[in-house]
Amino acid sequence: MNLNTWKTKIKIDLNFDLNTELLSDNSMGIYFEFNAVNSIMVHFKPLNELFKLNSPTGGKGILLHFQRDLIDEDDIEYALDVMSIFNKYPQLHIKEAREVERIKRLIELLKEEYFSSTVSYIMLKTLLKVILLHLIRFQNNELLPQDIYQKRVFHFLELMEINFLHETNAEYYANQLGISTKRLNQVLQDKLNLTAKQIIQQRQITEAKRKLIRSAVTTKELAFELGFESISSFSRFFKKNVGVSPTVFKSQQES
Known part of the structure; x- marks a missing residue:
């Protein structure tokens, strides 16, 4: 390197x-x-x-x-x-x-x-x-106090890390935590200033960048792996968040 x-x-x-x-x-x-x-x-x-x-x-x-x-x-x-x-x-x-x-x-x-x-x-x-x-x-x-909201944030992040490739709906995580989707978003916005959807999307972008940099994965393969219905929807999502298409991003890292 x-x-x-x-x-x-x-x-x-x-x-x-x-x-x-x-x-x-x-x-x-x-x-x-x-x-x-x-x-x-x-x-x-x-x-x-x-x-x-x-x-x-x-x-x-x-x-x-x-x-x-x-x-x-x-x-x-x-x-x-x-x-x-x-x-x-x-x-x-x-x-x-x-x-x-x-x-x-x-x-x-x-x-x-x-x-x-x-x-x-x-x-x-x-x-x-x-x-x-x-x-x-x-x-x-350490036996430190931890409020219930912070625990829920951590549990959400832990669940997301394991499941984000096939579960991108906030409702899934709310059900796993035993709270409503609205309450989950309230807790996340209070602690992280982001909704569940925004956090999941950020994780998808991180994973997409990692795969584009470290592997020979194609845009089609990556779109499928991240749960997108089509290459075009994934490309639009990636460009909106990164500023360039997946293909351009990969070529920039290789240059």
Whole structure:
């Protein structure tokens, strides 16, 4: 993978503030705020959201942000676990000395690799995965309160991740959650500022881009895989959301 390609997938910012431009609207972010010797406040930015913090502490933190398709390159269980830590809680406070030291050491290794003249994308991805797995394990051990609406958002995202290729109707997910479609949309709009349909469509676009970039899939095959009735309806949908047709998008990535 060449330099320009991996730079579009993962980025480290050492001087983060609320005006820092992220990789894209489809990127996920983790801001590590170092408040004391044995304390790290971890702030998560899920897809389609903003960081829930007032003002970062200048040079006392580090921002990692990466495209969500980076985690899709691994197995579905890992991807769901990552989505879980990003959508369960906006912050995670790590105070246990050994865990703080472990996270700091992994971040330093990631920084060294990222800014190295011989940087390896595989190494970056591996180090990021190790950090995420530590955060997943730590969060799973924390007994933090979680409101019912946040649980419903997470359950919706989990269901969608598994079923979006063949279930694109919001009513299906509302039935699975035992609430009305109207109530589901109210909860999602309150927490994510998006309706179920908009979130599903964003996921379809992400998947379409991933397949167009990483495989030899044709527009016809992709339209069928994503549940569209015709190539023309898929092409219109893709162009409306991306700005160019699937064919043009694929050729741009190959050039």
